[in-house]
Amino acid sequence: MDKKKLLSSKIAIIGCGALGTHIANNMARAGVGRIIIVDRDFVEIDNLQRQILFDEEDAVKRIPKVMAAKKKLKKINSEIEIIPIIEDVNPSNIEDIIKDVDLVIDATDNLETRFLINDACIKNDIPWIYGAVIGTEGMSMNILPGKTACLRCLLQMPTSFLPTCETEGVLNTAVAIIASIESTEAIKILLNKKIREEAIYIDIWNSIWLPIKVEKKKDCIACGKREFEFLNGKVTQVKTLCGNAVQINPTKEILLKDLYNRLKEIVDVIDFNEYFLRFKINDYEFTVFKNGRTIIKGCNDEKLAKSLFSKYIGS
Ligand SMILES: [Zn+2]
Numbered sequence: 585m586d587k588k589k590l591l592s593s594k595i596a597i598i599g600c601g602a603l604g605t606h607i608a609n610n611m612a613r614a615g616v617g618r619i620i621i622v623d624r625d626f627v628e629i630d631n632l633q634r635q636i637l638f639d640e641e642d643a644v645k646r647i648p649k650v651m652a653a654k655k656k657l658k659k660i661n662s663e664i665e666i667i668p669i670i671e672d673v674n675p676s677n678i679e680d681i682i683k684d685v686d687l688v689i690d691a692t693d694n695l696e697t698r699f700l701i702n703d704a705c706i707k708n709d710i711p712w713i714y715g716a717v718i719g720t721e722g723m724s725m726n727i728l729p730g731k732t733a734c735l736r737c738l739l740q741m742p743t744s745f746l747p748t749c750e751t752e753g754v755l756n757t758a759v760a761i762i763a764s765i766e767s768t769e770a771i772k773i774l775l776n777k778k779i780r781e782e783a784i785y786i787d788i789w790n791s792i793w794l795p796i797k798v799e800k801k802k803d804c805i806a807c808g809k810r811e812f813e814f815l816n817g818k819v820t821q822v823k824t825l826c827g828n829a830v831q832i833n834p835t836k837e838i839l840l841k842d843l844y845n846r847l848k849e850i851v852d853v854i855d856f857n858e859y860f861l862r863f864k865i866n867d868y869e870f871t872v873f874k875n876g877r878t879i880i881k882g883c884n885d886e887k888l889a890k891s892l893f894s895k896y897i898g899s
Pocket of ligand 1: 807
């Protein structure tokens with residue numbers, strides 16, 4: 585394998601959960617020189633069944649996933665650079681995140697973000713690899729803008745569009761297989777080798793392994809008409825997350841230090857560091873990240889979350 589070529593490559597892994605930790609582990613050990621890892625969340629104990637870069641200590645401290653991943657990956661390979669980004673990937677930041685990478689690897693858990701990656705990569709002519717796992721099943725597909733079919737050629741506007749919270753039912757070996765498939769194709773793309781042309785579907789529990797031929801559609805809204813409806817969409821301000829939590833993006837910038845000084849006497853501060861301020865009010869646990877993005881745990885009502893946010897944090 586061409587080690588120099590890999591060392592001079594730069595990739596972005598979107599998502600640092602089950603697929604993301606496996607893929608980052610593979611890419612770091614293979615010696616990919618610069619690896620951007622983006623994730624919006626922090627480590628929790630029920631992640632450990634399938635998210636291989638984390639341990640119980642990370643979960644107890646509940647540090648951001650990308651920071652925990654960086655710490656582990658630097659111990660695995662000190663020659664490479666890990667670039668952690670604690671962010672929710674959205675239409676306003678994705679092009680900036682992927683602007684000078686050779687390849688984007690999908691390790692997200694929802695179709696909305698995948699369609700956004702598809703739009704951004706086609707628009708900017710960056711190869712990307714789709715990968716998804718639900719239960720014992722998984723899929724992957726290589727997408728080379730202008731050459732192959734894209735994710736919207738494979739999946740039209742889906743009926744099952746809403747993200748699911750079925751992650752607890754994910755078989756960790758199915759994750760490892762899809763992550764290995766994505767990692768293998770990633771290395772082939774970075775080394776300009778011939779890649780797999782078909783999409784692939786597997787069911788690891790039932791030993792099904794099925795290549796799927798995907799035709800490039802002339803009238804595809806993304807790669808044909810180049811109407812990037814996800815990239816041109818608005819940033820969702822309030823979003824319900826898996827695990828009884830709501831995420832809120834602020835409409836204006838919030839400085840953590842100011843927020844800490846304002847709240848420290850009236851709330852129960854759990855943690856305040858360079859990445860986030862975490863505090864508790866009644867049964868609600870707030871994690872406010874550097875840019876003001878906030879996750880409120882213990883709440884699955886978007887209206888209530890919004891009113892809690894404006895009461896304690898701002899608009
Ligand atoms: Zn297409």
